Amino acid sequence: MNPSLIIVSNRLPVSVKKTDGVLEFFPSIGGLATGLSSYATDKRNKWIGWPGIASEDVTEKEKQLIATELLKYNCYPVFLTHKQLEDFYNGYSNSILWPLFHHTPIASTAHKQQAAYWKAYRKVNAAFADAVLALSTKGNRIWVHDYQLLLLPALLRQERPNDKIGFFLHIPFPAAEVFSELAEGPALLAGMLGADLVCFHTNGYVNNFLGACQHYDIGIIGKKEIALQQRVVRVTDFPMGIDYDRWVRATKSRAVKAELAKWKRKYRGQKVILTVDRLDPTKGLVERAAAYKEFLVQNPQLRGKVVMSMLAVPSRTDIDEYKRLRNRLETLIEDVNATFGNAYWKPIDYMYRSMPFEQLAALYQRADVAFIVPLRDGMNLVAKEFLAVQQNTSGILVLSKTAGAAEELKDAIVVDPTRRSTLVRGLGKALAMPEQELKDRVSNMQDLLSTSTIHVWAGTFVKSLKKSGQELRTVRVRTLSPVHQRAITASFRAADTRMIFLDYDGVLVPFSDNPAKCKPSKELLTQLKKLASLANLTIVSGRSKADLTEWLGDLPVTLIAEHGAFVRTAGKKRWQTTPTNLGWKQHALRPLEKYAALTPGAFVEEKESALVWHYRKAKTYYAQKYLVALKRALKPIAKTYNLSVQQGNMILEVRPKGIDKGNAVLNLLNSNSEFILAIGDDATDEDMFATLPASAYTIKVGRGRTLARYRAKNTNEVLALIKKLH
Ligand code: ADQ
Secondary structure: OOOOEEEEEEEOOEEEEEEOOEEEEEEOOOHHHHHOHHHHOOOOOEEEEEOOOOHHHOOHHHHHHHHHHHHOOOEEEOOOOHHHHHHHHHHHHHHHHHHHHOOOOOOHHHHHOHHHHHHHHHHHHHHHHHHHHHHOOOOOEEEEEOHHHOOHHHHHHHHOOOOEEEEEOOOOOOOHHHHOOOOOHHHHHHHHOOOOEEEEOOHHHHHHHHHHHHHOOOOEEOOOEEEOOOOEEEEEEOOOOOOHHHHHHHHHOHHHHHHHHHHHHHOOOOEEEEEEEEOOHHHOHHHHHHHHHHHHHHOHHHOOOEEEEEEEEOOOOOOHHHHHHHHHHHHHHHHHHHHHOEOOEOOEEEEEOOOOHHHHHHHHHHOOEEEEOOOOEOOOHHHHHHHHOOOOOOOEEEEEOOEHHHHOOOOOEEEOOOOHHHHHHHHHHHHHOOHHHHHHHHHHHHHHHHHOOHHHHHHHHHHHHHHHHHHHHHHHOOEOOHHHHHHHHHHHHHOOOEEEEEOOEOOOEOOOOOOOOOOOOHHHHHHHHHHHHHOEEEEEOOOOHHHHHHHHOOOOOEEEEHHHOEEEOOOOOOOEEOOOOOOHHHHHHHHHHHHHHHOOOOEEEEOOOOEEEEOOOOOHHHHHHHHHHHHHHHHHHHHHHOEEEEEEOOEEEEEEOOOOHHHHHHHHOOOOOOEEEEEEOOHHHHHHHHHOOOOOEEEEEOOOOOOOOEEEOOHHHHHHHHHHHO
8 A cells, every 4th residue: 555645835726715604615826736646536545735724714623624624625724824825925035035936136125034934934844844744644655746845854754754755846956156155045945855756847857956966065966866864865857748638628618619709709700829837937928918009110000910818917916016017017018009909909808817717728729829938937838838728729839948848848938038039039930930830849749748647747746755765764674684695604704814993983882972982892802902912903984083092902903093194004103193283273173163163063172183973962953054164164164174074974074184094004005914904984084985995895874875895884884794704
C-alpha cells in the first residue's frame, strides 16, 4: 500500500467566504486542484492550506464548521489572521518574492517593510509546519507547493529526517544575480533544500536554482542534484500540463457551443486578439495594450476589422501596486478606444472579472490570436488551454519567450515582451499566417499537450518523490557486509606489510556533544595495541596534539594531529610540524565568533593550526542559515590567506591549504605496503580516501557521499572489524 500523500499549499482547493453571515464554499481557481484531484479524493491523503478567510472574520464555532465541511474534501484548514495575511501573504510573498522572482523591481514601500514581512513569513511557515506535523505521521509523503512556503521543507525535515518531502515552485526561479539581492536568500535556499525533490516548470529555472546554490556555496552541485552533508537533493524540471481532455470535451458540449454562438455574435466580422490573465504587473497587460495601439497605428487598414478582447481577472486587489496598475491599464484602454474607436467599433473589449469555464472555453475558441505575452511567467496555463480547444477552429498563439510555456511550445510565434516592435510584428505575423501553416503548428503543439497532461505531471512528481528515497538508499547501501569483512581479513593476513589509517572521532569513538568527552576506553586501547603489533598503524585526526598525546600517547602508533599539521611517529615522543604563518587566524576568528553568537548552541574551537565552528548542539534551522552566511563571510579571507574551509561532521573547519589528511597520509605511505586500510567518517577523511591507491580498502562510517569503497554503520562495526583482523 502506498503511504499517504500530504499536499500543502497556501490556498486550499476549496475556499470559504461569508456573505451576510452565511458561509459559502466554492472551488478555488487554478489547475492545481484538477491536477491533484485523483490524490485529493483518496481518503488516506490530506490537503493542508488556508481556506481563504481570515481568523477574525469567523467565530470559533464557524471555524469548526469550516473544518468539518472541508473534511469532506480531505482538506484541513490553517487559519491566518488579517495581520498575517497582510505581512506574510500580501507582504513578503506577493510584494517581495513575487516581483523579485519575476525579475521586476520591488516597490520601495515594500522594501521598507521587508524585515516585518520576513518575520511574518517565517512565523506562518512555522504555523504550516505545526499543522503538517500534527496531521501527518512519520513515513507520509509530503508535497509542498510554491513560493509562499519556501521555508517549510526544512522545518519539516528537522522533525522528520526520513520522510520523503517534495517541493514544486509554480513561478520562475530567478537568475542567481537577481536572487542574491534578497537578504534572506540563504535562508530561503536552506528552506527549499529540506526537500528530497525540488522541482520547477523549466530547465532554465533548474539551472538558476543550482546557480544560486553555487553562489552561496551550498553543497556539492551535480548535474541535477545537490549533495548535502547527509542527503542528496534532486533538482529537476516537471513542466505542468493541463487537463487536455476536459478542454477538448468542452468544445463538443452544448453549453460551450451556446456560449460560442454568443461570442460570434458579439465579435461578428472581426479578427479577435485575445488576452486572458490575472491583473498582475508581471503579466505585462499595459505593454500588450500599448503594443496593440502601435499595431493600429501601423495598420490603419485593419481598424474596425480587429478587436482586442482583454479578460483581466481581479487579483491581489488590496495591494497598492495592483490598484495603481489597474488605473494605468484602464486609462490606456480608454485612450485607445477614444483615439481609434467610433460608434460602431470598440478597439479593446475590456472585461475585469472572472469567467465561468464554459464561457472561457468558448472565448478561447472564438479568438483568432491568443496574445499571451507576460513579462515573465512560471509556465502560463492559458496558452495551453487556448491551444487545446482549437479543434475545429484555427487560432494561433503569440507567446513570450519569457513564459515557461515557451520552452515546450516551440511552434508558437515567440516574441520578446520587453520590445514593443517584436510584439507588433508578432501580431502582424499571426494575423497573416497561412491557414495550413497555422494548422500544422497548432497540431504539433496539441500532440505535446495531449500527452504531457496535468495528470501525467502530478503522477510523475509523486513517482519521482517515491524514487528519490530509493536513490538515496542505493547511495547508503554499499554496506560492509560479512563477505567484504572476510575478504579484508583474508587480505590482511596474506600481506607481509600492512598500513592502517584510522580517524578517531566517529570511527573509534562515537560523537559527543562535548569534544573533550571522547576518551578512549581501556578496551579500545587494548584493541589498538594489538592491531599495532601486526600493522603500521596511524591515527589520523583533526584533534589537537594535547588530546592525542593524553589519550593515545602511550600506544606504539603514529599520531597525526590537526589534520596533518603535526605528526608524531610511532615510538617517538616529539611532534614534528610544518611551520606556517598563523596571521590569518585573527581575521577568520571574527566571522566565526560573530555567527557563533547568532546561532544558539554553536561555538568556536581554537586549535593551533585551525579554527573550528561546532554546530552539533545548534538548532538545524539556525545552523543551516548561518552556516551559509558564515561560509560567505569566510570566502574572501580564505582567498587572501590561502585557506581551506571544509565542512566536517557538524563542524566547519578553517585551516591553511595543503594541510589535510590526504597530504598527511601521502607523506607516510610506504609504496611497498601490500595491505592498506583506511577508515574515516567525514569530509576531511575524503582527502585521505582520494590519496590512497585504488587497491586500498577504504571504509566510510555513516551516511553521506564518499569516495570510500565500503560503508560501515557505526563505531561498533569498526571495532568488530578490528577485532577480526588480529
Ligand atoms: P497564474 O499566474 O495564475 O498561475 P496561469 O498559469 O495562466 O497563471 O493560470 C491561470 C488560470 O486561471 C488558468 O487555468 C485560467 O484558465 C484561469 N483563468 C484565467 N482567467 C480567468 C478568468 N477570467 N476567469 C476564470 N478563470 C480564469 C501560477 C504561475 C503560472 C503557472 C501556474 C501553474 O504564475 O506561471 O503556470 O501558477 O503552475
